[in-house]
Amino acid sequence: MTKSIILVGVGGQGTILASKVLSVGLMRAGYDVKMSEIHGMSQRGGSVTTHVKFGKKVYSPVINDHEADILVSFEKVEAARWIGYLKAGGTLVVNDYEIHPLSVLTGEAKYPEDVIGKLKAEVPNTIAFNAAQIAAGLGNVKAQNIVLLGALTKGMKLDETDWPAVLKDLIPPKLYDLNIKAFAAGADQLK
Amino acid sequence: MKEIMTGNEAIARGAWEGGCHVAAAYPGTPSSEILENVSQYKEIDSEWSTNEKVAVEVASGASLGGARALAAMKHVGLNVAADPIFTMSYIGVNGGLVVITADDPGFFSSQNEQDNRWYALHAKLPMLEPSDSQECLDFIRDAFELSERFDAPFLFRVTTRICHSKTIVELGERTEVPIKPYDRDPKKCVMQPSSAKPRRYFIETREKDMREFSNNCKYNRVEWGSERKIGIIANGVSYQHAREAFEDMGDSVSFLKLGFTYPLPDKLIEKFASEVETLYVVEENEPYIENFTRQLGIKCVGREKLPAVDELNAGIVRGALRGSESAKGYSVDVVSPPRPPVLCPGCSHRGIAFALSKYKDIVVSGDIGCYTLAVMPPLNVTDSVICMGASISAGSGFSKAFRKAGEPASGKKVNKVFGMIGDSTFFHSGITGLINAVVNKSPVALCIVDNRITAMTGHQENPGTGRTISGEPTQRIDLVSLCVACGVKPENVRKIDPYDLKSMEKDIKDAYNADEVSVLITTQPCALIKDVQRKRANVHCAVDQNLCIKCKGCMRVGCPALSFRDGHIEIERSMCNGCTICAQVCPKGAISQVGEFND
Known part of the structure; x- marks a missing residue:
């Protein structure tokens, strides 16, 4: 049975690196894996989505509407924007963190209120916490992506993979310790 | 060894394994990472060419000289390179030649959604279409040899979802192929009427040979299911979507998976169609396979059910062909404010765009690059964007129209046309337009927003950066002397600091008032360049x-x-x-x- 995970966020938040670590870890666990990313103009602060699918045999690299088992959102309104991907009964992992788009910054649009509350009311399996704050506490807000990854892999019980080894292979040495801590701190969120 | 690779990484690997010697490209999403990865293999002489036509010509010359060569580009790049590919089809090759086109169904980062499979049909170029990264590697590795065998440049067609999806690949080793001997052969290589006509007949013979091959090659294969009720013909990533759409029916559905899609395999399609009750053709965008199938007199279901616009996914295929209801999901009562890409903080284009936004009686003829983002509020600068290089030439046309219009009875009164073009885009195809404007006396004011990098596609070197693709220092082309050489009067070519609004004012005003071509060149580099960030x-x-x-x-x-x-x-x-x-x-x-x- 193929499992589908969609990771969404804002350009610059590290969704693509998190997806890469996830994909390599799943491959090393013996699964067929496909990952599809849309990053054409992501560096310019746009909305970014990455699809990861794994199982015995995966065909399409793309997740269909209402068919993701898990939606990991690196930002609150992005969770609401992409919620249509999540299947009924699926799990939402959401970073309780705001990045204001230009329309909000200029006062043209409002950043919606109580996003987490509304998500929780609709999606029973919602896990919300502030990964940015946890990462900042560890010394670098940029590690929020690996905090979220730690929570995701823990929640999915993907323990056949040696995640620290995967991180070691994919993350620059000087950031390794930080990211190992971030990964563990994320996993702790689900204890 | 197994690795998980994007299609682009796998293409680079496959080219290396297949003995490629020379590679040239102009960056463009979703193709840019192909050459970035190819350039990591030291056995391949790689370059960023000034545009796609140049890239194909460099690869063509390398091929004729005996090397295995490739050129890579996004779909609209092939329009630029159309001239050489049509005639290279006549000339054929010496060393294997592969032209990669990366199409963008769904407009993820393109100005149109053209389906470049028609180029294969039009230029009579054999075409391969992989459906995952493993096939990217295998197909391009084989393509060089096939190109030599059929004396034909190959078109290698991928799409965004192939280029930017990672799938697992088995890696092989490089087959070192010697450069083929070169012997002068004007009858084959100098295309003028007396030699081109015989080559035109040769193409007809080649077509027959290749169609025969297409009917019997491993790239086109029938995957029989346990039943013959439903048969599906599919190519590229559409094959994967179709497989998933029918996955719950076990192995009952039969597939004809097409990877060698020009010439299409007539016999194979006829045989497959004759054995299944209902035949579907699943392909993105244009009904390329479907039209051919219908021309064979075969009934099939395709475009009448599947959408012509946007990319497909398994859900769309399932809904269209099986009428299945989509799965249930959630909706949340939150209006997410849009998050379009924007000019970055510190972007060197912001100042000049802001300065131009003060002029309410101008038209800004735009171009392809980050600065296109100035079209959005609050800057609202840019009136048109057509294609690479069109800023100055379309701007010339605008100014001709406004000159004829005189005092308009309605609509906007335009007193000046500005063009806005990036450094890389100017080198790509802005130079000819600038010369044209000077010679034909179109008094356009061209802003060359020189941020010293090809930014939008992820920071590739260009003729203005002074570095090659491998980071080696090289001659840096000076924009000021280039514009002067194009005929712009030296006093009308000015460098301006886009971080200094006050100092720009006079130069912009002078350009606005000029009755001849003027050029303003900005001097601040892209804020995302590592050295700029560090400073x-x-x-x-x-x-x-x-x-x-x-x-x-x-x-x-x-x-x-x-x-x-x-x-x-x-x-x-x-x-x-x-x-x-x-x-x-x-x-x-x-x-x-x-x-x-x-x-």
Whole structure:
């Protein structure tokens, strides 16, 4: 049975690196894996989505509407924007963190209120916490992506993979310790 | 060894394994990473060419000289390179030649959704279409040899979902192929009527041979299911979507998977169709396979059910062909504000765009690059974007129309046409337009927004950067002397600092008033260049809340580092690079640059 995970966020938040670590870890666990990313103009602060699918045999690299088992959102309104991907009964992992788009910054649009509350009311399996704050506490807000990854892999019980080894292979040495801590701190969120 | 690779990485690997010697490309999403990865293999002589036509010509010459060569580009790049590919089809090859086109169904980062499979049909070029990264590697590895065997350049057609999806690949080793001997052969290589006509007959023979091959090759294969009720013909990523759409029916469905899609395999399609009850053709965008199938007199279901626009996915295929209801999901009562890409904080295009936004009686003829983002509020600068290089030439046309129009009875009164083009785009195809404007006396004011990199596609070198794809120092082409050489009067070519609104004012005004071609060249590099980031790491702008009158004038520059929160203007320090455009528009001097520049 193929499992589908969609990771969404804002350009610059590290969704693509998190997806890469996830994909390599799943491959090393013996699964067929496909990952599809849309990053054409992501560096310019746009909305970014990455699809990861794994199982015995995966065909399409793309997740269909209402068919993701898990939606990991690196930002609150992005969770609401992409919620249509999540299947009924699926799990939402959401970073309780705001990045204001230009329309909000200029006062043209409002950043919606109580996003987490509304998500929780609709999606029973919602896990919300502030990964940015946890990462900042560890010394670098940029590690929020690996905090979220730690929570995701823990929640999915993907323990056949040696995640620290995967991180070691994919993350620059000087950031390794930080990211190992971030990964563990994320996993702790689900204890 | 197994690795998980994007299609682009796998293409590079396959080219290396297949003995490729020379590679040339112009960057363009989703193709850019192909050459970035190819250039990592030292056995391949790689280059960023000035445009796609040049890239194909470089690869063509390398092929004729005996090397295995490739050229890579996005779909619209093949329009630029159309001239050489049509005639290279006549000439054929010496060393294997592969032209990669990366199409963009779904417009993820393109100005149109053209389906370049028609080029194969039109130029009579054999075409391969992989459906995952393993096939990217295998197909291109084989393509060089096939190209030599059929004496034909190969078109290698991929799409965004192939280029940017990672799938697992088995890696092989490089087959070292010697450069083929070169012997002068004008009858084959000098295309003028007396030699081209015999080659035209040769193409007809080649077509027959290749169609025979297409009917019997491993790239086109029938995957019989346990039943013959439903048969599906599919290519590329559509094959994967179709497989998933029928996955719950076990192995009952039969597939004809096509990977060699020009010439299409007539016999194979006929045989497959004759054995199944209902035949579907699943392909994105144009009915390329479907039209051919119908021409064979075969009934099939395709475009009448599947959408012509946008990319497919398994859900769309399932819904269209099986009428299955889609799965149930959630919707949340939250209106997510749109998050389109925007000019970055510190972007060197912001200042010039802001300065142009002050002129209400101009048309800005735009071009392809980050600066296209200035079209959005609050800057609202740019009237048209057509294709690479069109800013100056379409601007010439605009000015001709407005000159004829005189005083308009209605509509906008336009007193001046500006063009806006990036450095890489100017080298790509702006130069001819500039010469044209000078010679034909179209008094356009061209802004070359020179940020010293090909930014939008992820920071590739270009003729203005002074580095090759491998980072080697090389001759840097000087824009000022180039524009003067194009015939623009030296006094009309000015360098301007886009971080300094006041100093730009006079030069922009002069350009506005000029009755001949003028060029303004901006001098600040892209804020995302590593060295620029390092130099400005400790510089940023800060708001003195005691002086700020909360007029929000600074927000008109459209910088994402600025926000109005809880009644205060704030500048996000981690985003700001201290460009000071916001400070320069503040009427009260409430914003100032703080911190020190690094050496």
